[in-house]
Amino acid sequence: MTELQKACEIAIRDCMGAKPGESVLVVSDTQKHEIGYELYLAAIRLGHKSVYVEMEPLEVNGQEPLASIAAMMKQFDVVLCPTLRSLTHTQARRDASATGARVATFPGITKDVMIRGLNADYKRIAERSLNLKAVLEKGKHVRVTSEKGTDIQFSIEGRSVHASKGLFHAPGESGNLPTGETFLAPVEGTAEGVFIVDGSFAGVGLMENSDIKLTVKEGVVTDIEGGDNAKQLAEILAKVGGDAYNIAEFGVGTNESAQLSGLILEDEKVMGTIHIAVGDNMGFGGKVKVPLHLDGVVKSPDVYLDGKLIMKKGNFTIEV
Structure with a gap:
């Protein structure tokens, strides 16, 4: 075989x-x-x-x-x-x-x-993803920073948290394969700040030559900077327009076997990264429906939940 x-x-x-x-x-x-x-x-x-x-x-x-x-x-x-x-x-x-x-x-x-x-330890991935879900469910506010200049915050109050654990055994369960992430839809209109995508961006690929800087105001991307990669992303979003600029998702990778490859399916699952997506979030607790959903991966972030550091430079500071 x-x-x-x-x-x-x-x-x-x-x-x-x-x-x-x-x-x-x-x-x-x-x-x-x-x-x-x-x-x-x-x-x-x-x-x-x-x-x-x-x-x-x-x-x-x-x-x-x-x-x-x-x-x-x-x-x-x-x-x-x-x-x-x-x-x-x-x-x-x-x-x-x-x-x-x-x-x-x-x-x-x-x-x-x-x-x-698919040769990853899905039992451990499921456990880690579910443990992180339990942590995020207790929080109301997330802030993400990085040495590259990311500094973005948003409300998660009242939002359901999802663990994409790679085991879909109950009727109606769904998710990616391969997988390993815990994610949610931030409250629309609350995201403020900037995030620097230095891992990869769906539709663009690996950030090999230049990172993408996205400025966010009142839950919407208002500016995209950073060379050819940024230009490519801006063109994709402009084709759809409107709600394509919505800050749709915040997710944390939980798969230690995943590697940054330029394929967002794998990249957003890499342990030590977070991702922020734009566009649609109707399927996981959000309110925006638009025919586009693109994730941007941030490497080695610091993540604060209600002011408490839960990840430092990509390493969990809590038990998961």
């Missing part, structure tokens, strides 16, 4: 907890055919009734798939989405989850990330 075949079986059997008699749908595209088809074959090997659907790649993260595909997603016990663009923050995914399907999205997945990410 190849490393990829093994990773596909781990995803279905262990992460999704697929049981005998359960049906599995794989939604992929022409760019991610190799991984999509291997997941389909793994489902068949494991004894599941499985269907494979392939589409043309979508243009942006959060864009809706065809209505016929969205309808199919509601008909299966387990839905796996290895696609170039993310289906995580789509109505199609939300509707499938609401009907009880367990959905894993693999946006932009590569063979290397699939193999590395």
Whole structure:
């Protein structure tokens, strides 16, 4: 069995907890055919009734798939989405989850990330993610700083906290694979300050030559600075406009096996980083619905919860 075949079986059997008699749908595209088809074959090997659907790649993260595909997603016990663009923050995914399907999205997945990410210790990742969730649920205010100049704060009061733990065994559970993060939607309109993305940005890639500086006022990005990377990001956001500039998410990576690779699916899970996303947050407790969700990764941050330091230079200062 190849490393990829093994990773596909781990995803279905262990992460999704697929049981005998359960049906599995794989939604992929022409760019991610190799991984999509291997997941389909793994489902068949494991004894599941499985269907494979392939589409043309979508243009942006959060864009809706065809209505016929969205309808199919509601008909299966387990839905796996290895696609170039993310289906995580789509109505199609939300509707499938609401009907009880367990959905894993693999946006932009590569063979290397699939193999590395799915051989992680998900029991420990789940424990750490859930412990951090319990900590954040007690807080009302977050501030993030970094040596590069990040200094942003926002309210999380009344917001649900989510642990993407990599184990999706209950009806309606969903998240990324590979995974490992604890995240929430900051209260709209409350984020103030700047954040310097020095890890990677979804849609742009690794920050190899220049970081991106985003200025935030009243919960909205008002300025983007920093060379070619910043220009590229600004162009992506301008195409959507409006709520694309909303500060949508604050998340903390909890996967010690993940590495910065330029693929946001993996990058936002790296232990020692936080990420702040712009755009849609309707699917995890926010109020903004827009066909875009892009995460920016900040390396080695200090994180304060209600004034208490819980992470220093990327290292947890609390037990998780």
